[in-house]
Amino acid sequence: MTNFFFNLPRQFIYLIIALAVFIPIILGMEMDVIPAPEAEAVFNIIEDLPDGSVILFGQDYDPSSEPELTPMTTAFLRHCFLKKHLVVSVNVFTVDGVGLGQMAFSKMEDEFGVVSGEDYVYLGFRPGVANSIRAINSDITNYYKTDANGVPSASMPIFEKVKNGKDVDFMLSIAAGATPEAWILYGASESGYPMAAGCTAVSFASYFPFYNSGQMKGILGGLKGAADYEELLVRNYPEMKEKSMFAKKGMVSQSWVHILLLVLIILGNISFIRERAITRRGGKA
Amino acid sequence: MQFLKRNIPVLIAFVMGIAMVCQYYIPSQASQDFGSDMNIWTEIIFAFALLIGVQSLIHNHTNKIRRKQVGYGFSWAVIISMIAMTIAGLIGGGVDNTKGMYFWMFQYLQVPMQATVFSILCFYIATAAYRAFRAKTPEATMLLIAAAIAMLGRVPVGTELTDWIPLGTFWANLRMEIMTDWLLNIPNTAGFRAVMFGVGLGIISTSLRIIFGIERTYMGGGD
Incomplete structure (x- = not known):
């Protein structure tokens, strides 16, 4: 039995991880979430802006990161539309992600009755990260002649209020890659809008230098960042309790997987120490 | 042929590189218009690159099928x-x-x-953590402890483990979420900032090498 724990077969590890992921989701388990300060900072900015402010939203991810980043997008857009902010959205990361942006805004149309061209506009993708961001700084409709549905942008009512980056009150880039850095370099530094980033858990730590220097006002990191945002939404808007909150549900699975990983690391290290002790004694590991 | 294959691309890289650097720092309308025109040129180049990519993909895979690799x-x-x-x-x-x-x-x-x-990465990470995340050296042990704290501090079950420690006291520093915040904001920020300075300097030196024609690997041929 001891030997089994010290030489766990790969398939056994896959099985217990799968159980840790699926059982909480199937049973619909939930846990209380303590929002992180960097997520609370993003929420407070949106909350404190006067109704009808202009939000620039970089939906900079593709289907690979959809499970981790779509809950964050949904929570953020819900908050924007609850506050009746105007949302101008683009994807500067990849053409693959445009469909996801369409799906997110279609969901918002169903939930809040927002109208494309009036309450929001989704401009889709054009190649070149720096080019697209710098074009937004100078003249949005001159560069994005149509939205992602092919509708001409110049005649849209939303662009009577939003001409370029100078009119933006806050920017959030939810990204699978390094586009938030490009938004700082070419967008926020030129147009002067405050900004924050949403990212996958693996890139979360890399944005802290920007957060601590004030170049980013907040960070939403991975599914936990989305769960934090959902928690803050529910606390401030109790009617949101009725909506599907996927990230909070996912936190139970993530909790158990993290605990399992720790147990596996401890077992692996005990096994390593044991083998080293046996080798030193001259025995066979 | 050498002139067309080597000298012309180096000249284009030099002229456009210098022009775009200057354009970034000149706030006049003419400079802005030039930047906008260059944006359109970039898109045209992207479109041709896409065509080459598709052609290359088809060529590669049809070869594999033909040879039954x-x-x-x-x-x-x-x-x-x-x-x-x-x-x-x-x-x-x-x-x-x-x-x-x-x-x-x-x-x-x-x-x-x-x-x-x-x-599926989640499953691979689990087996890799079991087989490879070993405290072989003091540095690896520190990394392991930091990783364990961060993993627990970022999930509700981890924060619940230490939520009995009262806030506002010295002992609150031992709460999982507070230790995680400290790790992310202090040692992690310092480390990443150092890496970013290195990367930034690397980008500047590589860009200068390309602009001045010292770095020519982008033209192929391996030199």
Whole structure:
């Protein structure tokens, strides 16, 4: 039995991880979430802006990161539309992600009755990260002649209020890659809008230098960042309790997987120490 | 031939490199217009690069199929998928038509498949953590302890482990979420900042090497 724990077969590890992921989701388990300060900072900015402010939203991810980043997008857009902010959205990361942006805004149309061209506009993708961001700084409709549905942008009512980056009150880039850095370099530094980033858990730590220097006002990191945002939404808007909150549900699975990983690391290290002790004694590991 | 293959590309890289650096720092309208024109040129180049990419992909996979190389069945999958998505896009419109066949295939085939492949990482990380995350040296042990704290501090079950420690006291520093915040804000920020300075200097030196024609690997040929 001891030997089994010290030489766990790969398939056994896959099985217990799968159980840790699926059982909480199937049973619909939930846990209380303590929002992180960097997520609370993003929420407070949106909350404190006067109704009808202009939000620039970089939906900079593709289907690979959809499970981790779509809950964050949904929570953020819900908050924007609850506050009746105007949302101008683009994807500067990849053409693959445009469909996801369409799906997110279609969901918002169903939930809040927002109208494309009036309450929001989704401009889709054009190649070149720096080019697209710098074009937004100078003249949005001159560069994005149509939205992602092919509708001409110049005649849209939303662009009577939003001409370029100078009119933006806050920017959030939810990204699978390094586009938030490009938004700082070419967008926020030129147009002067405050900004924050949403990212996958693996890139979360890399944005802290920007957060601590004030170049980013907040960070939403991975599914936990989305769960934090959902928690803050529910606390401030109790009617949101009725909506599907996927990230909070996912936190139970993530909790158990993290605990399992720790147990596996401890077992692996005990096994390593044991083998080293046996080798030193001259025995066979 | 040498002139066309080597000197002209180096000259273009030099002129455009210097022009774009100057354009960034000149706030006049003429400079802005020049920048906008260059944006359009970049898109045209992207479009040609895409064509070359598609041609290269088809060439590579048809070769594999013709030679019946190991795993050539996957090459069939690539080509059939590419043709199917192209036809669906041409007949029913692209992502601009959310009721079309292309969008349906994107939503119900591409998104779940790509998300699944990425999600499988979780299983590999678990086995890798068990087999490779060993406290072999003092540095590895520190990394292991920091990772364990961060893993617990970022999930509700971890924060619940230490939520009995009262806030506002010295002992509150031992709460999981507070230790995690400290790790992310102090040692992690310092480390990443150092890495970013290094990367920044590397980007500047590589850019200068390309602009001045010292770095020519982008032209192929390995020199």
